[in-house]
Amino acid sequence: MKTFAELGFPGRLIAVEGLDGSGKSTQIYLLKRWLELQGLKVFFSEWNSSELVKNATSKGKKRELLSPTTFSLIHATDFADRYERQLVPLVRAGYIVLCDRYIFTAFGRDTVRGCPQEWVRGIYNFAAMPDLVFFFKASLEVSLQRILEGRPQLKYFEAGMDLRLSSDPYESFRIFQGRILEEYLAMSTEFHFLVIDANQQIEAQQAVVRDLVAAKVDLKKYILHKPIPLSK
Amino acid sequence: MKPSPRVPLQTNPRRILVPRVKPRQFYGQGVPGMDLSKLGGKLIVVEGADGSGRSTQIARLVEWLEGCGHATVQVGLKRSTLVSEELDQAQQGNILSRTTLSLFYATDFADQLENIILPGLRAGRMVLADRYIYTLMVRDMVRGMDLAWLKNLYGIAVVPDVVFYLNVLPEELVERNFAKNQSLDFWESGMDLGLSRDMFDSFLQYQSLVAVKFKELQATYGFTIVDGHRTPEEINIELRKRIESILARK
Numbered sequence: 265m266k267t268f269a270e271l272g273f274p275g276r277l278i279a280v281e282g283l284d285g286s287g288k289s290t291q292i293y294l295l296k297r298w299l300e301l302q303g304l305k306v307f308f309s310e311w312n313s314s315e316l317v318k319n320a321t322s323k324g325k326k327r328e329l330l331s332p333t334t335f336s337l338i339h340a341t342d343f344a345d346r347y348e349r350q351l352v353p354l355v356r357a358g359y360i361v362l363c364d365r366y367i368f369t370a371f372g373r374d375t376v377r378g379c380p381q382e383w384v385r386g387i388y389n390f391a392a393m394p395d396l397v398f399f400f401k402a403s404l405e406v407s408l409q410r411i412l413e414g415r416p417q418l419k420y421f422e423a424g425m426d427l428r429l430s431s432d433p434y435e436s437f438r439i440f441q442g443r444i445l446e447e448y449l450a451m452s453t454e455f456h457f458l459v460i461d462a463n464q465q466i467e468a469q470q471a472v473v474r475d476l477v478a479a480k481v482d483l484k485k486y487i488l489h490k491p492i493p494l495s496k
Numbered sequence: 497m498k499p500s501p502r503v504p505l506q507t508n509p510r511r512i513l514v515p516r517v518k519p520r521q522f523y524g525q526g527v528p529g530m531d532l533s534k535l536g537g538k539l540i541v542v543e544g545a546d547g548s549g550r551s552t553q554i555a556r557l558v559e560w561l562e563g564c565g566h567a568t569v570q571v572g573l574k575r576s577t578l579v580s581e582e583l584d585q586a587q588q589g590n591i592l593s594r595t596t597l598s599l600f601y602a603t604d605f606a607d608q609l610e611n612i613i614l615p616g617l618r619a620g621r622m623v624l625a626d627r628y629i630y631t632l633m634v635r636d637m638v639r640g641m642d643l644a645w646l647k648n649l650y651g652i653a654v655v656p657d658v659v660f661y662l663n664v665l666p667e668e669l670v671e672r673n674f675a676k677n678q679s680l681d682f683w684e685s686g687m688d689l690g691l692s693r694d695m696f697d698s699f700l701q702y703q704s705l706v707a708v709k710f711k712e713l714q715a716t717y718g719f720t721i722v723d724g725h726r727t728p729e730e731i732n733i734e735l736r737k738r739i740e741s742i743l744a745r746k
Contacts (some may be wrong), residue, residue: 320582333527333606341599348593378528386648390595
């Protein structure tokens with residue numbers, strides 16, 4: 265699988281991965297602000313799926329209709345929709361595209377649910393590799409603490425309740441997240457993740473992220489040109 | 497279609513054939529958590545274009561099988577609880593791009609596989625499938641999707657006991673579609689491919705492309721090709737004979 269740069273696309277795609285509570289969303293937001301304030305063409309891709317796919321996914325989740333296979337496939341559908349309608353056009357138009365999670369989330373989650381690894385990876389092989397992947401590596405306890413502090417209402421699939429790991433949603437979530445972390449660690453070398461120590465302070469992490477982006481992406485190529493006025 | 501006289505069903509209630517449970521296989525790695533050794537029943541697939549007579553044949557097979565003492569269950573594309581409604585809407589708007597639509601269909605198939613086909617076989621039923629993964633694969637192949645990608649995707653599917661392909665020439669299909677719906681269907685005419693702006697031309701071209709791709713798959717999947725130009729009764733007799741020999745297999 266090639267990266268967007270290797271495919272000769274003008275834009276670049278930067279993804280962040282990590283457990284819930286690893287602080288990755290904060291970091292990608294700060295990265296976006298930094299790039300924007302330099303006047304660069306940057307786009308933060310939120311998980312905007314089309315209404316249709318969204319309906320089906322939320323119906324499946326609400327009614328707990330999903331098996332590991334259909335869970336995997338409906339999320340692949342959702343990803344394909346976003347990939348074909350949003351990510352590819354943006355990268356082709358020369359944007360730096362920032363993604364909160366990419367295919368590695370699916371690789372980890374679906375494998376933990378028991379789907380064969382080669383099958384899952386085969387399905388996603390229509391997607392190009394990100395040019396950079398930051399992996400925010402926080403200890404399991406830190407991530408769990410951040411998420412579970414407020415005793416949130418954990419959703420059925422989010423807590424991995426379908427895996428029957430425990431009848432207690434919090435306990436199930438702990439075991440589930442632990443397994444996903446193992447998957448991330450196993451993928452880390454294979455997919456050249458840039459590993460960020462997410463137990464550090466926010467500013468320390470952001471400094472590393474910005475340095476790496478500046479070193480690996482020729483930022484001056486992405487300066488946003490003011491549109492030509494239509495009339496004087 | 498001309499009505500044809502029904503040949504009396506050959507059933508003998510005192511001698512119901514009890515089929516042997518044979519080991520089953522998935523095309524690829526299958527679905528997680530499924531024990532294949534517990535699957536009895538038979539999976540009978542009928543493939544063919546719209547107007548090839550699939551539903552007529554399936555209806556008659558159901559009647560005959562039940563008469564012979566076998567429990568049946570039917571499946572078809574776009575009938576899952578999970579995504580069938582959304583798939584219908586997607587088709588009407590033509591708003592999803594190729595990979596997305598392909599995966600959406602695969603989701604629909606997987607849902608029915610896990611909730612109808614596999615439980616049906618586990619319960620020892622005759623599962624009659626009005627189309628299977630092959631139609632889905634062929635539609636995508638015609639639209640330029642990679643065959644290796646499709647084979648991996650549909651590696652979840654269980655291998656049927658028999659796949660009948662009702663072969664009807666495109667020229668004949670046109671007439672049957674007009675007789676049934678007074679019009680040609682947008683998707684069955686492959687209008688999204690831009691082969692021709694003329695729907696009639698597009699239909700003929702598209703159905704020929706589909707037939708070519710089916711032949712390509714035939715090499716791998718070994719369909720039983722059935723001449724669909726005969727009367728429904730003649731065709732049904734052929735299907736029953738084949739099914740009888742499958743049920744009698746030692």
